[in-house]
Amino acid sequence: MENFDNLGLAPILLQNLAGLGLIKPTPIQEQGIPHIVRGRDLLGLAQTGTGKTAAFGLPMLTRIIAYGKRPAPKTVRALVLAPTRELATQIHDNLAAFAKDAPVRIQRVVGGASINAQSEKLAKGTDVLIATPGRLLDLLERRALVLSETKYLVLDEADQMLDIGFIHALRRIAKLIPAERQTMLFSATMPKLMEELAQSYLTDPVRIEAAPPGKAADRIEQGVHFTTQGDKAALLAEYLSKHVDELSIVFSRTKHGADKLANLLEKWGFSVAAIHGNKSQNQRERALAAFRAGEIKVLIATDVAARGIDIPQVAFVYNYDLPNVPDNYVHRIGRTARAGRAGTAIAFCAPAEMDELKSIEKTMGQKIPVIGGEPHAAAEVARAAQQQPKQGRKPHRGQAGQGQRPPRAEGAASKPRAAKPAPKPQAKPADGGAARPRRRRPATAAAE
DNA sequence: AAAAAAC
Numbered sequence: 052m053e054n055f056d057n058l059g060l061a062p063i064l065l066q067n068l069a070g071l072g073l074i075k076p077t078p079i080q081e082q083g084i085p086h087i088v089r090g091r092d093l094l095g096l097a098q099t100g101t102g103k104t105a106a107f108g109l110p111m112l113t114r115i116i117a118y119g120k121r122p123a124p125k126t127v128r129a130l131v132l133a134p135t136r137e138l139a140t141q142i143h144d145n146l147a148a149f150a151k152d153a154p155v156r157i158q159r160v161v162g163g164a165s166i167n168a169q170s171e172k173l174a175k176g177t178d179v180l181i182a183t184p185g186r187l188l189d190l191l192e193r194r195a196l197v198l199s200e201t202k203y204l205v206l207d208e209a210d211q212m213l214d215i216g217f218i219h220a221l222r223r224i225a226k227l228i229p230a231e232r233q234t235m236l237f238s239a240t241m242p243k244l245m246e247e248l249a250q251s252y253l254t255d256p257v258r259i260e261a262a263p264p265g266k267a268a269d270r271i272e273q274g275v276h277f278t279t280q281g282d283k284a285a286l287l288a289e290y291l292s293k294h295v296d297e298l299s300i301v302f303s304r305t306k307h308g309a310d311k312l313a314n315l316l317e318k319w320g321f322s323v324a325a326i327h328g329n330k331s332q333n334q335r336e337r338a339l340a341a342f343r344a345g346e347i348k349v350l351i352a353t354d355v356a357a358r359g360i361d362i363p364q365v366a367f368v369y370n371y372d373l374p375n376v377p378d379n380y381v382h383r384i385g386r387t388a389r390a391g392r393a394g395t396a397i398a399f400c401a402p403a404e405m406d407e408l409k410s411i412e413k414t415m416g417q418k419i420p421v422i423g424g425e426p427h428a429a430a431e432v433a434r435a436a437q438q439q440p441k442q443g444r445k446p447h448r449g450q451a452g453q454g455q456r457p458p459r460a461e462g463a464a465s466k467p468r469a470a471k472p473a474p475k476p477q478a479k480p481a482d483g484g485a486a487r488p489r490r491r492r493p494a495t496a497a498a499e
Numbered sequence: 500a501a502a503a504a505a506c
Contacts (some may be wrong), residue, residue: 114500134503134504135504136503136504161504162504162505162506163505164503166505183503183504183505184505185504185505185506186504186505186506187501187505188504188505189505189506211503214502214503214504216502216503216504217503217504220505228500231504273503286500304500304501304502305500305502307500317506327502327503328502328503328504351500351501354501354502354503355503357502374501375500375501376502379502395500437502
C-alpha cells in the first residue's frame with residue numbers, strides 16, 4: 052500500500068491529510084481502516100505513536116460524513132474515552148484537523164474546566180465527543196447529553212481504563228450506549244482483565260497488532276545508570292547539561308517528587324516545568340504548551356504524561372524514578388523516538404529499585420544495557436531496604452548526596468535559600484560516565 | 500503503593 056487513497060476514506064479527509072503532509076498510512080492504519088470503514092469492531096494492540104488516532108478517526112469520520120444527518124440536540128454520535136485530559140485534548144485536536152471543513156461537530160469535555168460552558172456546547176448535539184470518564188459522568192448526571200443515539204465507542208489506552216476508579220466509570224458509561232454500535236478498543240498490553248473487557252465490549256473484532264505488545268520501540272536507545280537516590284539529581288543535571296538544546300521528559304514517581312526536582316533544577320539554571328495531577332488544568336496546559344513550543348526544555352512529569360503525549364521533538368526520556376508498574380516503563384519511553392525520529396531513554400536505578408528494574412526487563416523480554424555505575428549487589432539492596440522500607444522510598448536525610456538539597460521541612464520551599472551551584476556543564480561524569488548510550492540500531496523512517 | 504479522573 053502506497054498511500055491513503057485506496058482505503059475507502061471520504062475525499063475531504065484525503066484532502067486534509069494531504070494538507071497535513073500525511074501521505075503514507077502506518078501499519079495499524081493500513082490494516083485497520085478498511086475494516087472500520089465497513090463497520091467491524093476492532094481490537095488494536097498499539098501504543099500512541101503508531102498512528103492510532105487516525106486509524107480509528109479517519110474511518111469513523113468517513114462513516115459519519117457518509118451518514119450525512121446532523122446530530123439531534125444533546126445526542127452524541129461517536130464517543131471517544133481517554134484516561135487523561137491532555138490525551139483527550141490531543142485526540143480532539145487531531146480529529147479536528149482531519150475533519151477540517153467537513154460537516155461534523157467535534158467536541159471535547161474534560162475536568163478542570165468550566166462545566167457550564169461544556170454543557171452548553173453539548174446542547175446542539177455532537178458528532179464526535181472526546182471525553183475523560185469523570186467529567187462525562189458528571190455531564191450525564193446533569194442531563195447535559197444522552198448516549199442513546201451513540202453508534203461508535205472508542206476506548207483509547209484501554210489498559211489504563213481497567214484501573215480501579217476508571218473501570219466503574221467505564222462500565223457505567225458503556226451501559227448507557229446501545230449495544231448496536233461499533234466499538235474500537237486500543238490497548239498497549241493485553242492482561243487477562245483486558246481480554247475479558249474486550250470479550251464483553253466487542254463483537255467479532257478484527258484484531259490488529261501494531262507492534263508486539265509490551266515491547267519497546269526498536270528505535271529507542273535504552274540505558275540504565277546505577278546510582279543512589281541521593282545522587283540522582285546531580286546525575287540528571289549532568290546528563291541534561293550535555294543536551295541543553297534538546298527536549299527531555301523526566302519521570303518522577305510522585306507528584307511531590309516532581310515538584311521538588313523541578314525546583315532544584317530551576318535553581319540550577321535549567322529551563323523546566325512540572326506537570327502532574329495536583330497542578331491546575333491551566334498550569335498543566337501551559338506547561339505542556341511551553342514544552343511543545345520548545346520554550347521549556349525539560350518537563351518533569353508524573354505518569355499523567357506517561358501515555359499518549361505526542362511531541363516529536365522529545366529526544367530524551369529519563370526515568371528518574373523507575374515506575375512501579377512495569378508497563379508504564381514502556382509507555383514512558385514511548386514519549387521519545389516519535390514520528391520516525393531517534394530517541395534515548397535513560398533509567399536511574401537506586402538500590403531500592405532493583406526489583407522494579409528486574410520486572411521491567413522481564414516485561415520487555417530484554418535487558419537494558421548498563422551505561423553507568425554498577426548493578427547494586429544484594430547486600431546493598433538489603434541495606435537500602437532496611438534504611439527506607441519499600442513503602443516510603445523517600446530520600447533519607449543521611450543519604451542526601453552531592454548536589455541533592457537536604458530534605459526540606461514543609462514550607463521551606465517558599466523560603467529563599469542559597470542556590471547550590473549547578474554542576475558544570477562539562478563536568479566529568481562520575482564512575483564511568485553519563486555517556487550517551489550507543490545506538491544499537493539506526494533510526495528507521497516511517498511511523499506517523 | 501502512586502497516579503489519574505468529578506465537583
